[in-house]
Amino acid sequence: MAAPFLTQCRLAEIVGRFESVRTAVIGDFFLDMYFYVDPGLAEISRETGKTANQIVDVRTSPGAAGNVALNLHSLGAKTVHAVGFIGDDGNGHELGTRLAEMGCITDGLTISADRRTPTYMKPRMYNIRGLAGEMERFDIKNHTPTNRETETAVIRTLSGLMRDIDAIVLVEQVEERACGVFTDYIKIELDRLARKHSRVIFFADSRLDVLRFDSMILKANQFELMGMSHVAPGISLPRDYLTERVKTICTDRKAPLFVTLGEGGIMTVDSEPIVVPAVKATGEVDSTGAGDTATAALVLSLAAGATHVEAAIIANLAASLSIEQLDTCGVCRSDDLPECLDRYISQYSSKGQWK
Numbered sequence: 001m002a003a004p005f006l007t008q009c010r011l012a013e014i015v016g017r018f019e020s021v022r023t024a025v026i027g028d029f030f031l032d033m034y035f036y037v038d039p040g041l042a043e044i045s046r047e048t049g050k051t052a053n054q055i056v057d058v059r060t061s062p063g064a065a066g067n068v069a070l071n072l073h074s075l076g077a078k079t080v081h082a083v084g085f086i087g088d089d090g091n092g093h094e095l096g097t098r099l100a101e102m103g104c105i106t107d108g109l110t111i112s113a114d115r116r117t118p119t120y121m122k123p124r125m126y127n128i129r130g131l132a133g134e135m136e137r138f139d140i141k142n143h144t145p146t147n148r149e150t151e152t153a154v155i156r157t158l159s160g161l162m163r164d165i166d167a168i169v170l171v172e173q174v175e176e177r178a179c180g181v182f183t184d185y186i187k188i189e190l191d192r193l194a195r196k197h198s199r200v201i202f203f204a205d206s207r208l209d210v211l212r213f214d215s216m217i218l219k220a221n222q223f224e225l226m227g228m229s230h231v232a233p234g235i236s237l238p239r240d241y242l243t244e245r246v247k248t249i250c251t252d253r254k255a256p257l258f259v260t261l262g263e264g265g266i267m268t269v270d271s272e273p274i275v276v277p278a279v280k281a282t283g284e285v286d287s288t289g290a291g292d293t294a295t296a297a298l299v300l301s302l303a304a305g306a307t308h309v310e311a312a313i314i315a316n317l318a319a320s321l322s323i324e325q326l327d328t329c330g331v332c333r334s335d336d337l338p339e340c341l342d343r344y345i346s347q348y349s350s351k352g353q354w355k
Helices: 008-016 065-075 090-101 148-164 184-196 239-253 290-303 308-323 334-349
Strands: 022-027 029-037 055-064 079-087 109-112 119-125 138-140 167-172 201-206 217-221 257-260 266-269 273-276
Touching: 008 308, 008 334, 022 065, 022 148, 022 290, 029 065, 029 079, 029 090, 055 065, 055 090, 065 079, 065 090, 065 167, 065 290, 065 308, 079 090, 079 148, 090 109, 109 148, 148 184, 167 290, 184 201, 201 290, 217 290, 239 257, 239 266, 239 273, 257 290, 257 308, 266 308, 273 308, 290 308, 308 334
Parallel strands: 022 079, 022 167, 029 119, 079 109, 167 201, 201 217, 217 257
Antiparallel strands: 029 055, 119 138, 257 266, 266 273
16 A cells, blocks of 8 residues: 655645634643662661662653653644643642643642542653653552533633634543543533533543543544553554454544544544555654654644545644654654654655655
8 A cells, every 4th residue: 555645835834824723622631750770779667678769860750641741842733722620739840830831721620629630650661762661550540420610710711712722632541430521521511511512622542441522533442442551562462353443433423433442553534544654763762651642743734634545644643743752742843844754754765655
């Protein structure tokens, strides 16, 4: 199959419109906390006799929905509103500060007294780059249902933004049902808003069950779409089986669907499935957060008038730039896309696949 085509001129036309796209991200905003451990400084606790690991540096960054927001800003969106909740705690303050520093509008983050700010605490060896340096993670999440007061505040905030935005990204990271932003009540209200405001792009990205969202464009990886989790690295689904499954979903829903395939690229499904191949990596990679980068690129491209195939190509370019950034959830800048497109074209034209 020939690789889908995108010229530098068309890329510039699409990316040039990013700066006029007004966006909002509603979802589960996490704080990523990186703790850099120096094993050479480890001590033995006098009280317990256990190892006391020594942290020599700490870095924080917005994660999950926050990382999508950062990528929207980095790619050049005109505005990025963060809509969701944080806890009345230090991690919530840090998350809000980091988002604001990076250009996001944080007025829509409701501070909830009975919610903790979701946090991924990521210890890692300070002297080992990439995924090999990661240690066991510690998570702070909410394990009780989100209260109605918080739900109402979130929907009220989003409703008030509808006239001022062109695209809304829904990012569901929390897998415990009703314990994050996307409770049944909020889901029903989002469906209502999507039907009422048809000019606004509603784009849902969920690791729990993306098919729960109606009246909007969907994106999931191949395993999430099939309800599978904890799949071993290097595994992929049979292409024929996946193609038939996504065709059935699109026929039933009558809505576009993007399915990420890891190294296999992105399957875009509007009328018929088309696989847009990924940029081939040439060095060490860290795929953490690449899906967030792809989501941001897809949304901005669609809002800028790209076809589904063009949007998938740009998302592949953006994700390839993201995975080159080790030890972090990567972000992509629009200025880096043209050079990456040249590399993409050369990878396939040399084999006669770029027509």
